[in-house]
Amino acid sequence: MISQLEQVYLRLQDYLLELEIRYIEPILSKPIPDKGDELDLRSYCVLSHAAFEEFAETVATYALEQIVTRFVSNQEICLGLCTILHFSSIKVESTDNVNIVYDYIMNALKDIKSTMSTEIRKNNHGTSMKYLKKMLVPLGVSIPNDTTLLGSLEQLAGQRGAFAHNFSSLRITNVPSPLDLTTYVTDVNVLMKKLYEQVEGAKFFKYK
DSSP: OOOHHHHHHHHHHHHHHHHIIIIIHHHHTSSSOOTTHHHHHHHHHHHHHHHHHHHHHHHHHHHHHHHHHHHHHHOEEOHHHHHHHHHTTOOOOOOTTOOOHHHHHHHHHHHHHHHHHHHHHHSOOOSSHHHHHHHHGGGTOOOOOOHHHHHHHHHHHHHHHHHHHOOOGGGOSOOOOHHHHHHHHHHHHHHHHHHHHHHHTOOOEEOO
C-alpha cells in the first residue's frame, strides 16, 4: 500500500517531468540555443523550486501531525517529541496542578503544534539548507550529510533567488545550462525522497 507521503512524492515526480518536457526539452532539441531560452530556464528553475518548497512543507506538517497525534492517541513517544519540546523552550511556572505527566505534555503540544504549523506554512521562505533545517530539525529530522545533494540544493535556491528577484538579464551574472539545472533538480529530488523516507521511518515507542 502506498503511504500518504509517497503519494505526494509521486505527484511531485509527475509535475517535475511536466516542467522538464515543457521548458527543458525544447531547448535541448535546438541545434543552437537562442536568447529566448533564458525565460524558459527561469520558469523551470522557479517552478521546480516552488514544488520542492511545497513538498518539504508537506513533509514537515506530516511529521508534526504524527508526533502530536501518536502521543495524544496512543501515548507513543519518538525523537521528534523530544526535539520539539526542547526547541519550544517551555517554561514551567508551576507543577502544583500537574498530576499526570501525560496531561502536561499534551497541553504543551497544543501550543507547540499551533506555533510550528504557522512557522511551516507562513514563515518558510524557500528550499535552502537554512529553511529546511529551521523546519525539520525541531521535528527530529536530520538533513542528509551528502555534499552533492546539498550543493545542488544551494545552487537551485541561489538561482531561484536570482531569477525571481531580477527581471533584467543584465543583473544575472550566471545563467546555468539546461543540463546543470536538471542536475540540480534531480539531486534535490533525491534529497526530498530521503527526507520523507526518514519521516515515515521514524520509530515510536509506548512510554508505559
